[in-house]
Each structure stands twice: as C-alpha cells, then as structure tokens.
Amino acid sequence: MHVVAVPCLQDNYAYLVIEEGRAAVVDPSEAAPIEAALAREGVTLAAIWATHHHHDHVGGIKGLVAAHPGIDVIASTTDAAKVPHVTRTVNDGDEVAFGNLRAKIIHNPAHTLGGITFLIEGCAFTGDTLFGAGCGRLFEGDAAMMHASLSKLAALPADTRVYFGHEYTASNLRFAAAVEPDNAAVARRARELTTPSTPSTLRDEHATNPFLRSTEPAVIAAARAHGATSDDPVSVFAAIRAWKDSFK
Numbered sequence: 001m002h003v004v005a006v007p008c009l010q011d012n013y014a015y016l017v018i019e020e021g022r023a024a025v026v027d028p029s030e031a032a033p034i035e036a037a038l039a040r041e042g043v044t045l046a047a048i049w050a051t052h053h054h055h056d057h058v059g060g061i062k063g064l065v066a067a068h069p070g071i072d073v074i075a076s077t078t079d080a081a082k083v084p085h086v087t088r089t090v091n092d093g094d095e096v097a098f099g100n101l102r103a104k105i106i107h108n109p110a111h112t113l114g115g116i117t118f119l120i121e122g123c124a125f126t127g128d129t130l131f132g133a134g135c136g137r138l139f140e141g142d143a144a145m146m147h148a149s150l151s152k153l154a155a156l157p158a159d160t161r162v163y164f165g166h167e168y169t170a171s172n173l174r175f176a177a178a179v180e181p182d183n184a185a186v187a188r189r190a191r192e193l194t195t196p197s198t199p200s201t202l203r204d205e206h207a208t209n210p211f212l213r214s215t216e217p218a219v220i221a222a223a224r225a226h227g228a229t230s231d232d233p234v235s236v237f238a239a240i241r242a243w244k245d246s247f248k
C-alpha cells in the first residue's frame with residue numbers, strides 16, 4: 001500500500017490510498033485533481049472515504065460518483081446525511097475492507113459530531129481533527145469532546161503516520177512556539193519544515209503539538225495565563241484552543 005497526497009482547493013489535501021492498482025480517495029474536495037492523480041498513478045477508483053461532512057472534504061464526490069458509478073462511499077453514521085451518495089455508514093471500531101487490507105474507523109467527534117479517522121497499515125487519515133502541530137476548530141462539539149477525540153489518536157503507536165486535511169502546519173507551529181517558547185522540538189520542526197508537510201508522525205505531534213501536550217508544565221502555565229482555571233487537562237486544552245481561535 002502507498003499513499004499519494006493530492007493538493008485541492010487552497011490548502012486542502014485529499015489522499016489516494018493505493019493497493020494493487022485500486023485506489024480509495026480520502027476527502028475529495030474537488031473531482032478534477034483526483035481524476036488527474038488517478039490517471040498519473042494508473043489506478044482505478046474503488047472507494048471514497050469521507051472523514052466529515054464539510055464541503056471542502058466532500059465537494060468532489062458528486063463528480064467522482066458520476067464518472068465512476070458503483071464505487072463505495074463511506075461516511076460516519078452521524079455525518080452521512082450531509083455527505084452525498086453514501087453507500088455505507090460506519091461507527092467507531094468498524095472495519096472497512098480494501099483489497100486484502102482493512103481500514104479501522106476511529107470516531108473523533110468535535111470538529112463535526114460525525115468526524116472519523118480512517119486507520120490503515122499505520123496510516124491515520126485524520127481529516128480536520130488532528131493537524132500538523134494543531135487541531136480542528138470546535139464547530140459541533142466542546143473542548144472535552146475534542147480532548148477525548150485527540151486522546152484516542154494520541155494512544156496510537158508513535159510511528160503512526162498522520163495524514164491531515166489541511167496544510168496549516170507552518171502557522172500552527174507559530175502558535176505552538178507562542179505556547180511553548182522553550183520547546184526545542186517546536187523550533188526545530190519550524191526550521192526544518194518543508195511543504196507539503198504531510199504526513200507527520202504521532203511522535204512529531206507528541207513533541208510539538210500543544211493540543212496533545214495538556215499535561216506539560218509549560219503548556220499548563222501558558223493555559224493558566226490564558227484563562228484556564230485549573231490544571232485539569234480538559235481545562236488546559238480548552239484555554240489553549242480558545243487562545244488559538246484569536247491568535248494572529
């Protein structure tokens with residue numbers, strides 16, 4: 001299996017997951033770049049995997065289904081009503097067969113209530129839940145819900161590759177440096193960053209992503225200076241997330 005990142009729109013990534021001449025596409029925001037990537041790779045589209053219902057992740061589904069009738073379209077039960085042409089809905093812990101491989105579904109509510117990660121062969125397609133050095137905004141859930149969703153991802157093996165939905169890593173690292181000015185791993189990651197920055201590894205995220213570091217003394221101190229009223233990880237996470245919403 002290998003993965004091809006397909007830049008779409010301004011800063012979105014769709015991904016081709018390729019196995020034995022067949023591709024599943026994660027989060028096709030538009031059809032044309034996906035068709036071009038399928039042709040370049042010489043592979044047949046077999047499935048569409050939607051991490052959540054936002055238009056910048058599902059906007060290409062209509063065109064792809066029209067051009068490739070009969071393909072599977074997978075979305076979570078909770079988001080499916082807002083995703084076009086869904087053929088199968090999935091829940092936490094479900095498995096989706098892809099050739100001889102299996103993708104495991106991890107439910108990650110908060111950015112949307114039906115947000116899911118597809119985990120296959122050590123690759124996690126996290127949509128807008130976990131970004132390089134950041135996390136998604138809380139559009140449909142609260143801080144406790146997002147903290148729980150991120151904690152499920154953080155528990156995966158450290159060498160898990162993280163394929164996120166947007167190229168936000170450079171600006172996320174500027175915020176990470178504001179949260180932890182003395183974090184050498186953040187400084188190094190910013191210095192060595194190349195675009196595209198996808199995938200990262202969970203190891204990188206543990207070392208640099210302030211949203212996975214709610215128990216670090218420096219992150220707790222920064223959160224306390226930005227409204228956290230206790231050292232509780234959810235309170236720390238909530239204060240950091242709220243700070244990021246207005247960070248320039």
Ligand code: ZN
Pocket residue numbers: 052054057111128
């Ligand atoms: Zn989104």
Ligand code: FE
Pocket residue numbers: 054056057128165166
């Ligand atoms: Fe998005």
